[in-house]
Amino acid sequence: MILDAARAAASQLFLPEFRAVFLKTLGLTLLALVALWFGLESLLGWLAWPWLLALLPGLPAWAGWLGGLIAGVFLAIGMALLVAPATAIVAGLFLDDVAEVVERTDYPGDPPGRAVAALHSLALAIKFFGVVILGNIVALLLLLVPGVNIAAFFIVNGYLLGREFFEFAAMRFRSEPEAKALRRKYAGTVFTAGLVIAAFLAVPLLNLLTPLFAAAMMVHLHKAVSTREAGRAA
Secondary structure (H helix, E strand, O other): OHHHHHHHHHHHOOOHHHHHHHHHHHHHHHHHHHHHHHHHHHHHHHHHHHHHHHHOOOOOHHHHHHHHHHHHHHHHHHHHHHHHHHHHHHHHHHHHHHHHHHHHHHOOOOOOOOOOOHHHHHHHHHHHHHHHHHHHHHHHHHOOOOOOHHHHHHHHHHHHHHHHHHHHHHHOOOOHHHHHHHHHHOHHHHHHHHHHHHHHHOOOOHHHHHHHHHHHHHHHHHHHHHHHHHHHHO
16 A cells, blocks of 8 residues: 555656646745845845954954855755755645646546645645754754664654645545544554655655655555545445
């Protein structure tokens, strides 16, 4: 069930409709990062450098050049680390587009899901962003603990991403309490699927596609779980 969902999601990443969503996501992410870069650079020039000159008035001219270079390097590293989380929050705004493509192409005979309300969609996008940030902060802290580090990354991200993306897919067909109850009932399955998403997230550059892959995979997984539930109820 999980491998079938992952294979189906991976194959759909190359559909024209998915490419359109990815290009929109990547474009908005790059615009946000460029704006953040210039904002932070201006802030550093306006606040940090005058403060440093006031603290150390005898600084030679070359120190300003060196300080600017060091600040640029740190800003570049910071931007690189923010690419995946920024992509997550932007892609969160387009997850319904991904779900609709999957439902239309793979489940044409089923009733379509309901798009999440705009404000709720924004809240989910912010939540996804927080999940990615929190998961990676915890994982980075646990990197200092021998024997735990790599496993921590997969466990934390597997749990958080699996939970959030499954509930998103389920809420297109169920109320939020029902979606949460279904996720808890299949907690082991959802967590294992989350580990697959975490493995996808761990691959540089490929991780830019993580929200799209995760949303598609969880739509397939929710369909499989729903079919199982219907069979039990019959």
